[in-house]
Amino acid sequence: MTFDTIIRGGTIATASDTFACDIGIRNGRIAALGDNLGTAGEIVDASGKLVLPGGIDSHVHISQPSGPDIVMADDFASATRSAAFGGNTMVLPFAMQQKGQSLREVVADYHRKADGQCYIDVSFHLIIADATDAVLGQELPALVHDGYTSFKVFMTYEGLALSDIEMLNVMSVARETGALVMIHAENYDAIRFLTDRLERAGKTEPHHHATSRPIPVEREATHRAISLAELVDVPIMIVHVSNGEAMEEIRRAQQRGLKVYGETCPQYLVLTEKDLEGLNMEGTKYVCSPPPRDKASQQACWQGMQQGVFSLFSSDHCPFRYDDPKGKLTPKGRTSFRWVPNGIPGVETRLPILFSEGVGKGRISLNEFVALTSTNHAKTYGLYPKKGTIAVGADADLAIWDPNREVTISQSRMHGGSDYTPYEGIAVQGWPVSTMVRGKFVVRDGELAGTLGAGEYVPRAKSDYAKPGGA
Numbered sequence: 439m440t441f442d443t444i445i446r447g448g449t450i451a452t453a454s455d456t457f458a459c460d461i462g463i464r465n466g467r468i469a470a471l472g473d474n475l476g477t478a479g480e481i482v483d484a485s486g487k488l489v490l491p492g493g494i495d496s497h498v499h500i501s502q503p504s505g506p507d508i509v510m511a512d513d514f515a516s517a518t519r520s521a522a523f524g525g526n527t528m529v530l531p532f533a534m535q536q537k538g539q540s541l542r543e544v545v546a547d548y549h550r551k552a553d554g555q556c557y558i559d560v561s562f563h564l565i566i567a568d569a570t571d572a573v574l575g576q577e578l579p580a581l582v583h584d585g586y587t588s589f590k591v592f593m594t595y596e597g598l599a600l601s602d603i604e605m606l607n608v609m610s611v612a613r614e615t616g617a618l619v620m621i622h623a624e625n626y627d628a629i630r631f632l633t634d635r636l637e638r639a640g641k642t643e644p645h646h647h648a649t650s651r652p653i654p655v656e657r658e659a660t661h662r663a664i665s666l667a668e669l670v671d672v673p674i675m676i677v678h679v680s681n682g683e684a685m686e687e688i689r690r691a692q693q694r695g696l697k698v699y700g701e702t703c704p705q706y707l708v709l710t711e712k713d714l715e716g717l718n719m720e721g722t723k724y725v726c727s728p729p730p731r732d733k734a735s736q737q738a739c740w741q742g743m744q745q746g747v748f749s750l751f752s753s754d755h756c757p758f759r760y761d762d763p764k765g766k767l768t769p770k771g772r773t774s775f776r777w778v779p780n781g782i783p784g785v786e787t788r789l790p791i792l793f794s795e796g797v798g799k800g801r802i803s804l805n806e807f808v809a810l811t812s813t814n815h816a817k818t819y820g821l822y823p824k825k826g827t828i829a830v831g832a833d834a835d836l837a838i839w840d841p842n843r844e845v846t847i848s849q850s851r852m853h854g855g856s857d858y859t860p861y862e863g864i865a866v867q868g869w870p871v872s873t874m875v876r877g878k879f880v881v882r883d884g885e886l887a888g889t890l891g892a893g894e895y896v897p898r899a900k901s902d903y904a905k906p907g908g909a
């Protein structure tokens with residue numbers, strides 16, 4: 439038997455097992471696992487390394503319109519390059535509808551931005567901002583049929599927030615079509631009320647972004663989203679959960695037998711609202727929604743992962759440049775936190791942070807790490823077993839890790855389009871040194887080895903996670 443490539447001598451970990459064996463790759467797929475696999479066009483020495491399923495980051499924003507005079511820092515080329523250096527082999531960005539737009543046109547527009555511009559594989563979730571009869575009755579069902587099998591709805595933000603009845607209507611379409619609904623759970627009216635009150639009191643500095651969206655804002659919306667989903671009997675994913683109170687809402691729903699899933703992100707493990715208090719406008723570097731909270735919330739997010747309440751760990755990569763009038767230092771943002779673009783870069787640092795803080799410090803096992811960062815994303819969003827595991831027949835999407843490599847995170851070693859990382863100065867142990875997509879190196883020993891355009895668009899199946907739980 440001969441292979442295109444054999445990865446030899448590494449320690450392999452999947453979501454369930456850790457074992458030593460070689461991987462034979464042919465035509466972009468894993469063709470054999472075992473010892474003494476024979477000959478290959480190339481033998482890659484992985485001794486002393488971990489070989490893991492490539493990371494799948496199922497929550498990233500790329501080239502998304504972000505308001506007048508604001509520009510996102512990453513296009514598909516820079517975001518997927520940065521993702522590859524962070525050990526990822528696939529990302530799932532959003533194709534975001536704006537009011538009045540046809541969903542079909544939105545999707546075509548994102549394909550124009552992405553096609554030929556990716557280093558790693560991609561697939562789109564949809565964002566539904568205009569739940570018209572045409573969108574719900576025709577466009578959405580047709581798009582789900584075509585492999586866009588998940589969509590996000592917002593409970594906050596001007597122009598994006600859906601009312602409860604709109605949420606119920608979107609959830610009903612998800613139930614009928616077998617799609618999975620992702621929910622940004624924050625109470626829009628409460629945020630507006632608190633923002634107005636803070637501004638009237640002259641409290642406009644960046645850190646009041648956090649004051650304007652305290653934990654009850656997120657807890658209430660999480661509870662409401664779960665209740666609405668229960669009425670419709672449809673599974674939901676609550677994304678970017680930042681604290682224990684929202685997490686407990688999800689846990690209670692799960693204990694009642696509901697298919698309510700949860701996701702958390704690095705910013706809720708290693709940042710706090712204190713970071714928003716930086717001098718001058720430095721705090722804007724950490725403005726994201728929901729905001730980072732406190733130490734107790736960090737602890738709760740760890741527990742959410744350890745106890746299985748959260749099945750996904752994503753970056754919510756949503757990058758803006760800092761020193762840029764079209765980014766965090768937009769002139770309007772100096773007048774109030776209200777206008778500071780929401781979001782932070784993180785696709786390149788997600789995996790090393792969880793590996794070091796989680797596996798390295800004994801909070802989660804290596805297999806839980808793989809589940810939280812790759813396998814569960816593939817299962818949740820209709821990509822498994824093509825993606826998200828190391829098994830015969832799966833795509834050869836792999837990350838080779840040096841578990842001992844010590845790195846201090848710094849912007850100077852990032853590969854995306856932003857000009858800062860919110861994780862500057864954090865010391866980690868363990869780093870993905872090589873990344874391979876469908877059997878071809880994209881990053882090799884810390885150097886770019888892939889070609890722009892080699893990343894493919896992957897249509898998705900309907901997920902078992904989206905099947906209604908009731909009779």
Ligand code: DUC
Pocket residue numbers: 499622677678726727728754756780781
């Ligand atoms: N929600 C996200 O999911 N990402 C960035 C900003 C936001 O509010």
Ligand code: ZN
Pocket residue numbers: 622677678727
């Ligand atoms: Zn969101």
Ligand code: ZN
Pocket residue numbers: 497498499754755756
């Ligand atoms: Zn997001």
